[in-house]
Amino acid sequence: MRITELFEKGEFVVTAEVGPPKGVEIDHLIKDAHEFLKTRVHALNVTDNQSSVMRTGSLATCKVLKDEGLLPIFQITCRDRNRIALQSDVLSAALLGIENLLLLTGDYTTLGDHPQAKPVFDLDSVSLIHAVKCLEQGFDLAGNAVDGKPPKFAKGAVVSPCSDSVDVQLAKMEAKVKAGCEYFQTQGVFEPDKFMEFMEKAKQFGVPVQLGLIIPKNVGMCRYMNGNVAGVHVPDDMIEELKADKEKTKAGDTGVEICARLIKECKDYCQGIHIMSLGWENRIPEILDMAGIAPVAK
């Protein structure tokens, strides 16, 4: 199933992110997905060598999750593959029955664990969306016909609502919509006011947007994100809140509460949520319960 069908039905679409392991032992990921996510999220994003750290592939992990009865979203970045490999992987996804894509430019190579690697960026997020759309119309990017029935995907992309240059982000968002993007997931949001302001401007594009959430685990993580993670800013009062009750924060409860509160404040302004739990998948059901988001109908 394509998640665009859910948006069309007016569902509040809930997705979460999982990262393939560095290695081929995937039992833990599958177990967590069944235990904490299967009844609570519509679909699972599978990251593509997240933060430029080499891991098992997104497409293979998507296939494993699909065989387990889960709905995967295949994340594809332009960092490691040229247009030939990208289009080939998109067709491979169709062959394996993976129908949901999230198309990204990708972090730069030097941010990861192979800083010596050659950065590719032959295409970027916009031209990758365009390439997928071409394939859906029966042609590759060079204009050659693709044999047989063309594939059909839900084509997603990302945007940073709390970026310090949100106007530049909105211009890119528009380019993505024009290229054929059908839904957006956002970078982690900690400032509801900025998000609402962003949505006020983004609604002109008429494309569903899922609020991106990162569970703030502790003060150190927030300070790190403020200094280093683009588009993410944790306000001082939230950092104070994490500082206030050290035991509660250590147990993860403050972060869970903050996340649930962000959902409640923003949910009327968006068409779904996307949770990047960074290993805290087990806390997702609690966050959703607290925010009043019911289990998904299967």
Add this chain to the structure above:
Amino acid sequence: MLITQLKSKEIIESLAEGKIVIINCHGCKEVYFAEHEADELQKELSASKEITKIITTDYICNPDNLKLQLKKHMDVINAADTILVFSCGVGIQTVADQFQEKRVYSCCDTYQLPGFQGVTALNVDCGQCGECYLNGTGGICPITACSKSLINGQCGGAKNGMCEVDKDMECGWERIYRKLEKMNKLDNMKYDAPKVRNFGISKEK
């Protein structure tokens, strides 16, 4: 060595708005410049467009030299709406940087050839991509000013206006956007067909 090749007459005509000043750069011996063709084209343009001055000079890639060379022409440049530059990609970026609010357009594509490149001290760089993007980007090169050489806009990696790859480097697309804002040309960011680079082009020549 670099080769500059003129963009098509149709493209150059479409860029020529209002009062026009043309700058030709014949500086570098390491750059092949289509001098004769440029001359012919400029004569043809004069018939239909309001060209107020044609300046032929050298080493416009050097900002100090550029200032010096243009000093005596400043009145006519200030009155112009558009500056058309016939030079390599570095030259046009230097001119665009000097005239922040003017429409500075490139009339050439710059290709790469093996051998020596120009050795003038530079503030900017030309990727010699052979499909010059400067006319859509306010004279700031997305190939060399963006770490990922993106041509369809900013990635999600800029923080406080700086690049995720090099925290001492400004985000190229942020610079491009601000420049277009100043030029009242933000519509350049709105286009229907995404741009896709042709990596075959510089090898074909």
